Amino acid sequence: MNQHLQHIHEYIESSKHLSEDDKTMLLRYLKSADKDLLISDFKLERTEKVKRTTAILLEETIEELEQRRAAIEQTNTALSKSLDELKSAQAQLIQSEKMASLGELTAGIAHEIQNPLNFVNNFSEVSKELLEEMLEELKNGDTEEVNAIANDVIQNLEKILHHGQRADGIVKGMLQHSRKNSGEKEATDINILVDEYLRLAYHGLRAKDKSFNANLETNYDYSIGKINIVPQDIGRVVLNLITNAFYACNEKKKQGEEKASSLNEFQPTVNVITKKEKSQIEIKVSDNGNGIEKHIIDKIFQPFFTTKPTGQGTGLGLSLSYDIIKAHGGTLKVNSEPDKGTTFTINFPLNN
DSSP states (O other), rough: OOHHHHHHHHHHHHOOOSSSHHHHHHHHHHHHHHHHHHHHHHHHHHHHHHHHHHHHHHHHHHHHHHHHHHHHHHHHHHHHHHHHHHHHHHHHHHHHHHHHHHHHHHHHHHHHHHHHHHHHHHHHHHHHHHHHHHHHHHHHHHHHHHHHHHHHHHHHHHHHHHHHHHHHHHHHHHHHHHHHOOOOOOOEHHHHHHHHHHHHHHHHHHHHHHHOOEEEEEOOOTTEEEEEEEEHHHHHHHHHHHHHHHHHHHHHHHHHHHHSSSGGGGEEEEEEEEEEEEHHHHEEEEEEEOOHHHHHTTTTTTTOOSSOOTTSOOOOOHHHHHHHHHTTOOOEEEEEETTTEEEEEEEEOOOO
């Protein structure tokens, strides 16, 4: 019993002015109070134990959470580093793809530049001879002949300027294709851009394989006018699709020659169409090559997927093309029939 309650118990028992019944009643109350006090002490002690246990568990939990936080921070740091490395690798792969497509253009560019340069050289030589003749006529005083020669020289210079600008445009197009993409849209004549890349791709393949030839069929919608696009991006897509079309045709031609079959009469044909439909621009690139098998057609836009032999394709061309058209708010779709050919269709908004 509690010490204070013990004193009260002794006082009650020794008290003479209390009756026995009162003493009995008071002692009963005293025992009940002692019991309640014992229970309270037990509960208090148990509460203190729970508090101490909780404090220990809380401390351990805090320590564990701190360890987890540190582990998460390390993981985030590693993930951030991996993401930076992946972005760097992606940029390098995209640049490699750009340089690979630029390599496809090199021979075609050389061919296309050579034509205007021949004109410039020829007209320059003729103009030099005309000016020498003009000097003779000036000495002779024949002003009528001098005027006629002057007009011829002016016409020649206009032709030299035209072909010089033509060569300049080809070089600028090449530089635009190879330079780092600014991502800025420019008012661009889509028909000129498509036709430029069609001819460059064709001459590039002809330079690598003199036996290759193909029918080039075009149907351009000249009502389109200039549209706002990132020209080096759309040019890269068109080049990729046309190069793939030529490759497909050429492979079918080679297979026919190897088999000495009726495919010897096969004539590779690539068809390019531009069309404006309401608020949409459509570009179609079709070939009459081997087509794409149904079991792989869903994979062709996946990064690194290619049906070309090792060393002849990065597997990024169609994947990047898909992303470029998507960034222009458009779609890139494919329709193919085995042994008959393939058509790629680009659609994107006229005002984007």
